[in-house]
Amino acid sequence: MPEPPLLSVRALTRSFYGVRALAGADFDVASGTITALIGPNGAGKTTAFQCLSGVVPPEGGRVLFAGRDITSWPPERISRAGLVRTFQIARGIPRLSVLENLLLYAKAQPGETMWSALIGGCRATARRARDRALAIARRLDLIGVANQPAGALSGGQKKLLEIGRALMAEPKLVLLDEPIAGVNPTLAERIAAHLESLRAEGITFLVIEHHMDIIARLCDPVIVMAEGRTLRTGSFSEIAADEAVQLAYLGMPA
Amino acid sequence: MLDYLASLAVFAGIYALLGLGLNLVWGLGGMVNLGLAGFFAIGAYASALSALHLHFPLVAASFFAMLLAAAAGALLAVVTARLKGDYLAIVTLGFAEVIQLIAGNEIWLTNGTDGLSAIPAPGRGTLSPLAFDLSSAGIVWLVLAAIAAAFGRLSAAPYGRVLRAIREDEMVARIAGKNVLSFKIGAFSASAAVMGLAGSLYAAYDGYVAPDSFDVLVTLLVVLALTAGGVGRMQGALVGAVLVVVLTEGTRFFGGLLPGLSALQVASLRQGVIGLFLLLLLRVKPDGLLPERIRVHPLDDEGETTR
Ligand SMILES: Nc1ncnc2c1ncn2[C@@H]1O[C@H](COP(=O)(O)OP(=O)(O)OP(=O)(O)O)[C@@H](O)[C@H]1O
Ligand SMILES: [Mg+2]
Numbered sequence: 001m002p003e004p005p006l007l008s009v010r011a012l013t014r015s016f017y018g019v020r021a022l023a024g025a026d027f028d029v030a031s032g033t034i035t036a037l038i039g040p041n042g043a044g045k046t047t048a049f050q051c052l053s054g055v056v057p058p059e060g061g062r063v064l065f066a067g068r069d070i071t072s073w074p075p076e077r078i079s080r081a082g083l084v085r086t087f088q089i090a091r092g093i094p095r096l097s098v099l100e101n102l103l104l105y106a107k108a109q110p111g112e113t114m115w116s117a118l119i120g121g122c123r124a125t126a127r128r129a130r131d132r133a134l135a136i137a138r139r140l141d142l143i144g145v146a147n148q149p150a151g152a153l154s155g156g157q158k159k160l161l162e163i164g165r166a167l168m169a170e171p172k173l174v175l176l177d178e179p180i181a182g183v184n185p186t187l188a189e190r191i192a193a194h195l196e197s198l199r200a201e202g203i204t205f206l207v208i209e210h211h212m213d214i215i216a217r218l219c220d221p222v223i224v225m226a227e228g229r230t231l232r233t234g235s236f237s238e239i240a241a242d243e244a245v246q247l248a249y250l251g252m253p254a
Numbered sequence: 255m256l257d258y259l260a261s262l263a264v265f266a267g268i269y270a271l272l273g274l275g276l277n278l279v280w281g282l283g284g285m286v287n288l289g290l291a292g293f294f295a296i297g298a299y300a301s302a303l304s305a306l307h308l309h310f311p312l313v314a315a316s317f318f319a320m321l322l323a324a325a326a327g328a329l330l331a332v333v334t335a336r337l338k339g340d341y342l343a344i345v346t347l348g349f350a351e352v353i354q355l356i357a358g359n360e361i362w363l364t365n366g367t368d369g370l371s372a373i374p375a376p377g378r379g380t381l382s383p384l385a386f387d388l389s390s391a392g393i394v395w396l397v398l399a400a401i402a403a404a405f406g407r408l409s410a411a412p413y414g415r416v417l418r419a420i421r422e423d424e425m426v427a428r429i430a431g432k433n434v435l436s437f438k439i440g441a442f443s444a445s446a447a448v449m450g451l452a453g454s455l456y457a458a459y460d461g462y463v464a465p466d467s468f469d470v471l472v473t474l475l476v477v478l479a480l481t482a483g484g485v486g487r488m489q490g491a492l493v494g495a496v497l498v499v500v501l502t503e504g505t506r507f508f509g510g511l512l513p514g515l516s517a518l519q520v521a522s523l524r525q526g527v528i529g530l531f532l533l534l535l536l537r538v539k540p541d542g543l544l545p546e547r548i549r550v551h552p553l554d555d556e557g558e559t560t561r
Binding site: 053055074075076079080084085087091092093094095096097099100103104105107109110111112113114116117118120126130134143146147148149165169 | 404407408411412413414415416418419422423425426427428429430431432433434440444546548549550551553554
């Protein structure tokens, strides 16, 4: 018997000023995969992330995550449940250091309530969080800029910090919105390798990307969206051979 | 001269308390809380009334003042939870105006514009005026030291990190799993409590409170003090408050240096000089005298050096 998917999205709808950004999107993400979410510009991919993460409430449809209906949950609750998203345009806290940005996402931090901050909470937990943040900074090659303000990072480093912050939250599922857009090919390869090894450690990813070569290598399955709906789901080669997909991308059969 | 300096120290300490309160909510949390004079007034009246009618000693009266101000702060935070920037500034400014109007019109409680006088304070009447001023200065600066230490801890702790994140990007703080509303309410009420405490000390020291002590000028001076000292850094609030009090008081002697000017002209000139000084200061140091710093963590076993 197949395991139920980690994430199920059913008939998700959302419009903005009469534009139907999501017109009934349906898809599943199975545990342990790096699933791609692709589609032409304006297909509704980012909007789907907005709804999944609770940033924008959907108008209709359901989102099930790890067996729970999270449809109308606020973003902080969704993150704490283990579904953490990144932003298409990197959005670190500019005047906090890279390390502090990572620490911000740590779970159950002592010293985050006024009382524990005053009396000085549990040092061991604080130390663990710091070690985790350092390990992530090292892993993502951010250790050299760990004490720099996030606002001073290069575009590629900001992308890495987006991933690092999400990892810090001990997620089950990470939603990555174009993690390698605007990144040089070498760094793109490195990010792909990071995702591979993180997947091996048990983290599931749903990735929006436009770089087909990386998707071909990294992602299985691939979900194609167009005009707010799910068009096809399958392996990359199935998708690439599909006429409806080619039509959606190019506006004509290839 | 010494008693003049002592009373200067009292006022500087009270402004510094107000500055610390504002720094928590505005400097760290990014919420433009211009309701400062309102919380200051609530604290002053709560303390004065409880001392006059219930014979509360200063410590009890101050706790009562903090409690009431904190409650008002929590309420205002809930009401304004979705407002930001200019809109929040206007609403909180309006709150302070309302408090001042209540103080001026609810005569049964506040004695209206005549104010409340003969507010008891430890040492008043038993100590000589000089000794009273000195002991008041001691009390105010002890309280200030305690609050500055506490707020310094809050600012350096993960708590301060979350407030700074809320200041810069509320949505990122929420995605990080933080309950932004409860942080806002907490910061608002803690800052209001400290402003209320400042009011309580003010009422006790002055022995007299009236609505016109709580007009928008107080808010303006504290905002200036924080801007000059350094927004987001607790030491900045202290330095800025002392600077502003020294400036406003120091320019008092202008009249003597410039014979032939009327009192009104001297008063206007004083304000002009204060404004000019702060303008120049912010031109040279746009982030204030003690700007906020990036927290530097040791990177341990890597053996990396830190800045
Ligand atoms: N906050 C918003 N306000 C108004 N319209 C919006 C908003 N967010 C999305 N839209 C609209 O919804 C549609 C889908 O946008 P979305 O950002 O989801 O596309 P996308 O698939 O992520 O595209 P891209 O690949 O270019 O990032 C677009 O027409 C967009 O203009
Ligand atoms: Mg997008």
